[in-house]
Amino acid sequence: MPNTPDDDTSAADPSLPAAVPSGGLSREPAAGVGGTLGGGLDSGLGAGLTATLGQGSGLTAQGVHRSFGSVRALAGVDLEAHAGAVTALVGPNGSGKTTLLLIFAGLLVPDAGQVRVGGVDPVTHHQAARARTGWMPDVFGTWDSLTAREVLLTFAAAYRLTRERAEARTTELLETVHLTEFADLPASVLSRGQKQRLGLARALVHDPDVLLLDEPASGLDPRSRVDLRILLRLLASQGKTVLVSSHVLTELDEMADDAIFLSGGRTVPAGTVATAQAAPRTWRLRALSLAALVGWLTTVGATWLPDDERDPAARGTGPGDPPDGPGGVLLQVDGEAGAATLLRDAVAAGVPITSLAPVGGALEQAYLALEEERR
Numbered sequence: 050m051p052n053t054p055d056d057d058t059s060a061a062d063p064s065l066p067a068a069v070p071s072g073g074l075s076r077e078p079a080a081g082v083g084g085t086l087g088g089g090l091d092s093g094l095g096a097g098l099t100a101t102l103g104q105g106s107g108l109t110a111q112g113v114h115r116s117f118g119s120v121r122a123l124a125g126v127d128l129e130a131h132a133g134a135v136t137a138l139v140g141p142n143g144s145g146k147t148t149l150l151l152i153f154a155g156l157l158v159p160d161a162g163q164v165r166v167g168g169v170d171p172v173t174h175h176q177a178a179r180a181r182t183g184w185m186p187d188v189f190g191t192w193d194s195l196t197a198r199e200v201l202l203t204f205a206a207a208y209r210l211t212r213e214r215a216e217a218r219t220t221e222l223l224e225t226v227h228l229t230e231f232a233d234l235p236a237s238v239l240s241r242g243q244k245q246r247l248g249l250a251r252a253l254v255h256d257p258d259v260l261l262l263d264e265p266a267s268g269l270d271p272r273s274r275v276d277l278r279i280l281l282r283l284l285a286s287q288g289k290t291v292l293v294s295s296h297v298l299t300e301l302d303e304m305a306d307d308a309i310f311l312s313g314g315r316t317v318p319a320g321t322v323a324t325a326q327a328a329p330r331t332w333r334l335r336a337l338s339l340a341a342l343v344g345w346l347t348t349v350g351a352t353w354l355p356d357d358e359r360d361p362a363a364r365g366t367g368p369g370d371p372p373d374g375p376g377g378v379l380l381q382v383d384g385e386a387g388a389a390t391l392l393r394d395a396v397a398a399g400v401p402i403t404s405l406a407p408v409g410g411a412l413e414q415a416y417l418a419l420e421e422e423r424r
């Protein structure tokens with residue numbers, strides 16, 4: 050049966066929150082930045098849909114389709130993002146990430162399928178869902194005439210926070226995103242990264258249970274990226290559901306507990322993701338003497354590639370003519386146990402190893418393996 054929206058969500062302006070009832074806004078706000086880094090992908094990466102729609106927390110989607118004219122942006126999305134966890138939404142350009150986030154945010158209506166935000170259908174119970182949801186779009190528009198503080202106060206008012214509460218929350222959030230000194234400047238003069246930080250504060254203004262973040266780290270400097278990571282971990286530890294889309298996979302690796310891959314508007318099945326993850330990964334092995342390292346690898350019959358990226362001088366080097374001095378190679382290693390064996394054997398053979406580490410993170414490797422599979 051088709052869903053009936055309680056207003057025209059497809060026409061909604063993503064930069065404006067719907068007015069929401071005051072209920073549900075009384076909890077203490079998130080504390081400022083200060084949590085510890087946690088995360089890392091666990092074995093549940095890409096876990097399948099296990100809960101049923103309508104559960105009281107988290108995000109769920111089932112059979113979601115959405116087209117724009119003849120373009121099928123979403124062609125069957127099933128996913129679950131848990132409360133208390135940061136979930137990465139990963140996929141190539143045009144795979145449907147923003148479209149899905151807009152549907153969760155109640156700003157687009159799916160053609161078919163169902164979604165729930167904290168147990169609420171954003172299509173049929175638009176305002177209740179919005180009260181639970183903080184949405185940070187990838188591009189943050191500002192009103193030229195408003196200061197950063199006024200932007201937050203305006204959004205707080207739209208969410209019906211009391212004036213007193215709105216002012217306290219605004220001051221606190223400006224501090225959290227390190228914009229206090231810019232609070233009374235027109236938001237239009239903020240740099241791209243500062244605007245991103247204001248966008249994050251705006252998404253948090255009503256202390257939502259669910260956070261939807263589209264490329265939140267884009268434009269942020271390294272310090273701000275670390276702060277973002279710490280803040281998202283902290284919010285998850287407070288029981289919030291955090292769904293983050295990003296192309297910066299190494300960053301997602303460090304903050305996400307779980308990951309969902311989209312490809313061509315569909316969720317990649319958990320089994321396919323698990324297979325991609327289980328594939329041997331590329332590791333970088335370096336030694337004080339590249340000649341000794343290559344000599345030993347040749348002796349044991351290992352297959353390797355020159356580490357062109359790190360050692361441009363070694364580009365094109367064959368097994369027979371390694372340059373003298375420090376250098377490294379790339380090779381496929383079967384898991385951490387394989388890496389331990391490789392290291393043990395190299396050291397036992399007297400190769401002066403300096404480092405052995407995977408190239409890229411778990412998410413990047415899984416992503417590349419999935420890409421490879423699709424070719």
Ligand SMILES: Nc1ncnc2c1ncn2[C@@H]1O[C@H](COP(=O)(O)OP(=O)(O)OP(=O)(O)O)[C@@H](O)[C@H]1O
Nearest residue numbers: 117120121122140141142143144145146147148149
């Ligand atoms: N309003 C629209 N009108 C027409 N086509 C659209 C519209 N919005 C999205 N699309 C199309 O839907 C598909 C999915 O777009 P979407 O923005 O969701 O992808 P994405 O995964 O977020 O991409 P990116 O990583 O580049 O941000 C694309 O082919 C896009 O061109």
